[in-house]
Amino acid sequence: MDNKEKTIELIIANKKLAFQNQEKEKRAHELVSANKELAFQKKEKDKRAAELLLANKELAYQNEQKDKRAAELVLANEELAYQNEQKDKRAAELILANEELAYQKELKKKRASELSNSNKEVDDLEKRVKERTEDLESFSYSVSHDLRTPLRAINGYAKMLEEDYGTVLDAEGLRFLGEVRSNANKMGVLIDDLLTFSRLGRKGITKSTVDMNMLLETVLSALNQSMTHNAEIKFSNLLLAVADYNLLQHVLTNLLLNAIKYSSKKEKPMIEIKSEQKNGEIIYSISDNGVGFDMQYGNKLFGVFQRLHDDEEFSGNGVGLAIVKRIIDKHDGNVWAVGKEGQGATFYFSLPDNDK
């Protein structure tokens, strides 16, 4: 081989070598790159591994939480079940309550209709009472007028007989005439008392402050003018009363007349009027040392036409104390009496104490 050829060959070989070197370098380079890539990938893998670890831990945590939640859910379910049960129970109770309400509503309706019925009854009753009262008033008037007129005639003609023909009558005749007149008078008083009694039921009262000492003086001087008696009557410093003046005068007159009457057979009749303040009331008392009464019949004292003594012994018509009771009732007070046969009696009446 010639040189040239050799040279060419060499060149070619060189070129090949150079190429191979180049390739080798390229490969080395690629290897470096691949290494670098590998290293990078390993790093990535490590990173992933770390991430996975973290993720696992998270998963474990989340599992734990899930279990916890599941437990909580179980509890919550139990609670829900309980509450459902309660709800059912409540619903049942509500149904009962509704039924009860419906029943009570019906009852209320029934009651309302009953009430309106009984209101109507009350109205009817009131109307009837009013009518009856009017009847009673006109009856009172008739009684008063129609009975008094013939009585006045009986009385008047008996008196005329006595005046004009007294001289031709003997003592017994005159006595008969006297009986006629005194009985006619008694009947007149009885009619008046009964009318007073019935009028008191209808009339209202007008209260004022009454000086009982002065009122008693007035009553006593009127009594002393109309009758003679030998009773010693004592009173002093009586408490003020708040009452209807005229009615109170009636009460005092009546009680004093009784005290005088029922002590009149004593040698020294004594009457004492006292007053005291007690439990929001003012209590007045009129005591006498007369015949007294049996407490067994005490409740009859204040009834109309009720008497504890016969007319022979002590005259009276049994209306006086009934009037007293009616007057005191009208003042929201009480009347009562304490006594013993042969040992005097004390009559009490109380009036509300207006200072209390």
Next chain:
Amino acid sequence: MENNNVEILLIEDNKNDAELAIRAFRKANLNNHLIHLKNGVEALEFLFGTGKFDVRDISKKPKVILLDLKMPKLNGLEVLAQIKANEQTKAIPVVVLTSSKEHPDIKRAYALGANSYIVKPVEFDDFSKVVTDLGFYWLLKNQPHV
């Protein structure tokens, strides 16, 4: 008695009450000029000069009229109303006499112009006294309007 010289005009339907009243007036010597009429119709005829009293001189007036309330036909309140509504008669004193203080018409009597309202007592002595007293008062003590 002459109808033109009447001092007391008693209007009363009950003959017993009238007799008792007249007796009481007579005992007090007050009955000389008294006329008793038995009902409200007669009373108004007397006062206004009509009917059987059409010849009466109505300028001659009684000093007092005693008027019962409960009378048939024209009752006392109706008579009173007519007396007090008439110029000629309204100045004559009218004393209303009744048996009862229960009378629901006491107020009406006064509202109509009654000058007095008296309850006739049952007891004759009291009745006599009331009648005598009111006779003395209206005839002798009271100064008449004219």
